[in-house]
Amino acid sequence: EAGVAQSPRYKIIEKRQSVAFWCNPISGHATLYWYQQILGQGPKLLIQFQNNGVVDDSQLPKDRFSAERLKGVDSTLKIQPAKLEDSAVYLCATGLGDSYEQYFGPGTRLTVT
Amino acid sequence: SQQGEEDPQALSIQEGENATMNCSYKTSINNLQWYRQNSGRGLVHLILIRSNEREKHSGRLRVTLDTSKKSSSLLITASRAADTASYFCATDGGFKTIFGAGTRLFVKA
Numbered sequence: 001e002a003g004v005a006q007s008p009r010y011k012i013i014e015k016r017q018s019v020a021f022w023c024n025p026i027s028g029h030a031t032l033y034w035y036q037q038i039l040g041q042g043p044k045l046l047i048q049f050q051n052n053g054v055v056d057d058s059q060l061p062k063d064r065f066s067a068e069r070l071k072g073v074d075s076t077l078k079i080q081p082a083k084l085e086d087s088a089v090y091l092c093a094t095g096l097g098d099s100y101e102q103y104f105g106p107g108t109r110l111t112v113t
Numbered sequence: 114s115q116q117g118e119e120d121p122q123a124l125s126i127q128e129g130e131n132a133t134m135n136c137s138y139k140t141s142i143n144n145l146q147w148y149r150q151n152s153g154r155g156l157v158h159l160i161l162i163r164s165n166e167r168e169k170h171s172g173r174l175r176v177t178l179d180t181s182k183k184s185s186s187l188l189i190t191a192s193r194a195a196d197t198a199s200y201f202c203a204t205d206g207g208f209k210t211i212f213g214a215g216t217r218l219f220v221k222a
Contacts, residue, residue: 055209099163100161
């Protein structure tokens with residue numbers, strides 16, 4: 001079974017630039033999550049989708065972050081404009097639904113200079 | 114603030130010893146999960162325990178849950194160097210999954 005795919009794996013941008021991350025879930029997984037993990041901390045949920053609908057985005061900085069899930073499958077997370085404090089690993093996870101284990105992708109390491 | 118808080122923050126043991134990590138949380142939950150993260154394999158799910166369960170086992174892992182104390186523990190028996198990683202508890206209260214800051218485990222060969 002193929003795992004959760006993410007790209008790119010690494011990205012370096014300057015502050016005020018924009019960046020986009022892509023996630024392809026495990027086939028059949030209805031729930032998709034985007035997390036931000038800052039070095040030395042646990043993952044922080046940014047947004048959760050159930051199919052192509054948003055379940056929770058209470059911790060998503062909506063003035064600069066946006067996310068969508070196309071046809072309930074792939075998802076993209078965008079930051080525009082980026083700030084220095086956005087430097088982190090962005091993790092995508094998918095699962096069968098709420099209260100099930102989550103399967104994580106390898107993450108995208110973003111460095112904002 | 115984060116829901117789950119792991120204790121200790123860091124733990125260093127010899128290979129073959131047991132490692133115990135604790136997680137405390139604040140509000141009622143549907144389930145609690147433990148994850149492991151290392152540089153080689155990223156974040157990997159270890160075990161899920163539901164609010165009506167008190168103990169679960171998986172291989173060398175034993176997880177307990179005490180909902181009256183709002184706490185959980187993860188025991189790794191007969192540890193190996195390959196167990197060196199960060200371990201996170203994640204609570205699901207029905208709205209969203211919240212991860213703690215993690216326990217960093219170092220197993221010396």
